[in-house]
Amino acid sequence: MPNISALPYDYSLPDNLSQIALIIIDMQRDFLEPGGFGEILGNDVSQLQSIIPAVQTLQTAFREKGLSIIQTKEGHSPNLYDCPPSKRARGNGKLTIGDVGPMGRILILGEPGNEIIGPLAPLDREVVIAKPGKGAFYHTKLDKMLRSHKITHLIFTGVTTEVCVQSTMREANDRGYECLLVEDATASYFPTLKQATLEMIRAQGGIIGWTATLKDTLAGIHQTETSSAPAG
Numbered sequence: 683m684p685n686i687s688a689l690p691y692d693y694s695l696p697d698n699l700s701q702i703a704l705i706i707i708d709m710q711r712d713f714l715e716p717g718g719f720g721e722i723l724g725n726d727v728s729q730l731q732s733i734i735p736a737v738q739t740l741q742t743a744f745r746e747k748g749l750s751i752i753q754t755k756e757g758h759s760p761n762l763y764d765c766p767p768s769k770r771a772r773g774n775g776k777l778t779i780g781d782v783g784p785m786g787r788i789l790i791l792g793e794p795g796n797e798i799i800g801p802l803a804p805l806d807r808e809v810v811i812a813k814p815g816k817g818a819f820y821h822t823k824l825d826k827m828l829r830s831h832k833i834t835h836l837i838f839t840g841v842t843t844e845v846c847v848q849s850t851m852r853e854a855n856d857r858g859y860e861c862l863l864v865e866d867a868t869a870s871y872f873p874t875l876k877q878a879t880l881e882m883i884r885a886q887g888g889i890i891g892w893t894a895t896l897k898d899t900l901a902g903i904h905q906t907e908t909s910s911a912p913a914g
């Protein structure tokens with residue numbers, strides 16, 4: 683069985699690569715560009731931009747091999763029915779979710795700020811899951827979609843490592859998916875929190891999953907071939 687060299691030990695890939703999916707979490711303008719929700723929360727968004735080439739490299743590799751790619755974006759309905767008041771109150775800033783900011787209404791589906799950044803724009807046939815929570819399984823059809831395509835292995839990338847990426851990985855791990863986080867394809871506004879998250883994921887024998895470098899992930903993916911149609 684092909685492996686990815688990972689921590690805390692090798693990550694076993696399925697014999698049929700159609701059972702894996704690349705999960706790209708929330709690479710949307712709201713978090714990566716000035717004027718978005720990330721900056722409104724007081725963060726330096728340039729911290730996140732360094733991973734764009736690594737995520738692009740994986741996106742290209744998965745496209746070339748015909749493998750599933752699923753992107754997520756955090757966003758709410760314009761009438762905010764899916765945004766609890768407690769979430770709107772977070773950040774304690776002048777502007778919050780639903781208010782008008784420099785890129786349209788903040789964290790609202792369909793607004794300019796809610797688009798996936800240009801370099802990672804999905805193809806028409808690729809899936810983008812809109813999620814109202816930090817975790818991508820909360821109030822979405824992600825689990826049903828993955829199971830209907832017999833996907834068992836999830837390769838995680840995106841932002842931010844300790845918030846939406848970690849929340850989603852924990853949800854996926856509890857649902858029985860084999861989860862690997864690509865270390866140089868995930869970022870936080872706080873490098874120390876990213877490092878802590880990588881360590882807590884792979885602690886205790888991989889209690890949440892595995893972490894691996896981009897180079898080792900690509901080497902593992904290229905070891906084997908796929909044989910059936912992907913989800914995205």
Ligand code: TIU
Binds near residue numbers: 708720723816843846
């Ligand atoms: N604020 C922060 O670090 N993250 C979020 O609000 N959402 C995601 O992580 N996508």
